[in-house]
Amino acid sequence: MSGWGLGWFGGGQAKKEAPKKAILQLRGQLEMLNKREKHLHNQMDEQDAIARKNVSTNKQVAKSALRRKKQFEHSLEQTSSQIMTLEREIYSIETANINKETLEAMKNAGTAMKQIHAGLTIDKVDNIMEDLRELHAVGEEISEALTSGVGSNGIDEDELDEELAELQQEKMDEDMLKTGNVPVHDAVSAGRERLPQAPRTNPKAPQLVEEDDEEEELRKLQAEMAI
Incomplete structure (x- = not known):
């Protein structure tokens, strides 16, 4: 056996x-x-x-x-x-x-x-893929709901841009008073952030230039007379 x-x-x-x-x-x-x-x-x-x-x-x-x-x-x-x-x-x-x-x-x-492939059919695969797409969509909606309003605190971005442009213009005005020239980088930056604006005139600036010229001429005349 x-x-x-x-x-x-x-x-x-x-x-x-x-x-x-x-x-x-x-x-x-x-x-x-x-x-x-x-x-x-x-x-x-x-x-x-x-x-x-x-x-x-x-x-x-x-x-x-x-x-x-x-x-x-x-x-x-x-x-x-x-x-x-x-x-x-x-x-x-x-x-x-x-x-x-x-x-x-x-x-x-x-x-x-x-x-x-036992037990798998095209219909089952399609159903699984459809379920996955729905789950992904739900996940994205949940993420958006959880993050909505976070970081904004009701601040208007347009107002921030306008305030920034005003600060840049003030800086340019101060530089003009000090040097009489507009810094190129400031002018370019200001032009990118807002439309060109007419420069704020300072009536005292020409007067200061004229006074400086007169004082220079006066010093030259005094020197000639002293000789």
């Missing part, structure tokens, strides 16, 4: 090892035939040498050598045919075994794909 059980469970392994065993046997036989082929070649060369040596002195010996050479040649032809047959069989078994292993691998891959 135990022997029957071992034979039953070991049948699959025996079938799997059968191609390998057959190839090993064929290769062993092929090695033996290759040795026989080489030996026959040597025998033919030997008989050919005997025939050539006695072709003039002893025709009977030469003829017998040629006869044996023909027999070896016939055996060589049979051996060469057997070698070709064995090589063809080995190739066929190897190819068949590779095809079998490839088909089994493909079959296992198909089984794995069926297990992976």
